Amino acid sequence: xxxxxxxxxxxxxxxxxxxxxxxxxxxxxxxxxxxxxxxxxxxxxxxxxxxxxxxxxxxxxxxxxxxxxxxxxxxxxxxxxxxxxxxxxxxxxxxxxxxxxxxxxxxxxxxxx
Amino acid sequence: xxxxxxxxxxxxxxxxxxxxxxxxxxxxxxxxxxxxxxxxxxxxxxxxxxxxxxxxxxxxxxxxxxxxxxxxxxxxxxxxxxxxxxxxxxxxxxxxxxxxxxxxxxxxxx
Numbered sequence: 001x002x003x004x005x006x007x008x009x010x011x012x013x014x015x016x017x018x019x020x021x022x023x024x025x026x027x028x029x030x031x032x033x034x035x036x037x038x039x040x041x042x043x044x045x046x047x048x049x050x051x052x053x054x055x056x057x058x059x060x061x062x063x064x065x066x067x068x069x070x071x072x073x074x075x076x077x078x079x080x081x082x083x084x085x086x087x088x089x090x091x092x093x094x095x096x097x098x099x100x101x102x103x104x105x106x107x108x109x110x111x112x113x
Numbered sequence: 114x115x116x117x118x119x120x121x122x123x124x125x126x127x128x129x130x131x132x133x134x135x136x137x138x139x140x141x142x143x144x145x146x147x148x149x150x151x152x153x154x155x156x157x158x159x160x161x162x163x164x165x166x167x168x169x170x171x172x173x174x175x176x177x178x179x180x181x182x183x184x185x186x187x188x189x190x191x192x193x194x195x196x197x198x199x200x201x202x203x204x205x206x207x208x209x210x211x212x213x214x215x216x217x218x219x220x221x222x223x
Contacts, residue, residue, distance in 0.1 A: 032209055043117070043200070043213040044156070051208055059210075090155055094209040099144045099163055102211055104155040 002027035006105030019078040023091030031093040033074040117214035135201030143204030
């Protein structure tokens, strides 16, 4: 069966510091991968998605970037965090077929101070 | 836009039935998904509708009307553990990208 791992679970970082969140998927090959952010009391916002190694699409302009160095590894980064980057970050995967559901990792709660 | 609207909060009694409604903009529609999210946890997939009608999965059912841009999630025989947020999401733009509503927070009382 497929599993998705995301770490760390919580993170407190000062403004201006860098960020690296990692996500890996096991038990499947060539998955679609996604990064979402959930602000308190709001819906999930799609930040990036990837359909293959090195292929990254950004959905919203922002202070973050994503990379996919391996088939089942997805990384979310920032060079300098802003206060507004605080939130609950969720990695997800889906099969490549249309209308396959997304399956989420346990999330990273990021607080920028 | 791709607005998805659902009630912010609902309350219900243990053992009862509750219906959570969701309306969405129909342009570019590509499937309707429901997820459950307990506080502080990740969303988990509940159901998927792409054709009109009712899909039943145990105590949970989901309905879709594409012409009306309308879906609902029906929860039967409510249990305390069903207290959670329920997220309505529509597929948009291919690649299984999902646009989420803000969620409906359901509180189940004894």
